[in-house]
Amino acid sequence: MMDPARIQEIIESKLADCTALIHNDMGDGEHFAAEVVSSDFDGLNLIRQHQLVYGALGDHMKSDIHALSLKTFTPAQWAQRA
Amino acid sequence: MSDVKTRIDELVKTNKVVLFMKGNPQMPQCGFSARAATILTHLGVAEFAHVDVLSDPEIRQGIKEYSNWPTIPQLYINGEFLGGSDIMMEQYQNGELAAQLQD
Numbered sequence: 001m002m003d004p005a006r007i008q009e010i011i012e013s014k015l016a017d018c019t020a021l022i023h024n025d026m027g028d029g030e031h032f033a034a035e036v037v038s039s040d041f042d043g044l045n046l047i048r049q050h051q052l053v054y055g056a057l058g059d060h061m062k063s064d065i066h067a068l069s070l071k072t073f074t075p076a077q078w079a080q081r082a
Numbered sequence: 083m084s085d086v087k088t089r090i091d092e093l094v095k096t097n098k099v100v101l102f103m104k105g106n107p108q109m110p111q112c113g114f115s116a117r118a119a120t121i122l123t124h125l126g127v128a129e130f131a132h133v134d135v136l137s138d139p140e141i142r143q144g145i146k147e148y149s150n151w152p153t154i155p156q157l158y159i160n161g162e163f164l165g166g167s168d169i170m171m172e173q174y175q176n177g178e179l180a181a182q183l184q185d
Contacts, residue, residue, distance in 0.1 A: 047165050
């Protein structure tokens with residue numbers, strides 16, 4: 001079991017200028033979806049962007065997080081989206 | 083090079099498209115693997131190589147280290163790691179995946 005707020009805290013603390021929105025729509029504390037914005041993503045392809053997020057979460061990905069559906073945005077992409 | 087890395091190397095280099103998944107395309111054992119297989123089918127990839135990691139624990143662990151990617155499914159095209167099901171969906175929607183498959 002993992003608290004969405006804890007996931008948010010970990011990701012935001014490890015990536016630059018980062019905002020992370022975490023959803024646990026099933027309410028099970030294991031299957032999450034996240035939208036993550038960070039300037040660290042600038043110039044990286046999607047694989048490298050997702051690897052940064054997975055890397056930030058480290059062993060949580062092997063233990064208490066069963067699934068994490070990811071969408072990553074650079075600050076510029078996020079601004080355009082709204 | 084470890085044996086499992088050699089095995090994975092061979093799989094991704096001798097097959098144009100390889101999906102590492104849970105279960106098989108006919109009977110996927112996880113929603114994310116099902117989504118990945120469905121995307122390939124939608125793009126008209128009639129036959130793609132697939133590896134059921136549930137029946138091969140060595141590959142199940144080895145593939146995560148091979149790609150530095152902690153989750154299954156994983157898609158490889160022309161020997162290159164393309165991503166998991168989220169990236170597949172995003173690149174399916176924006177047309178990039180179809181373009182990669184034609185190369």
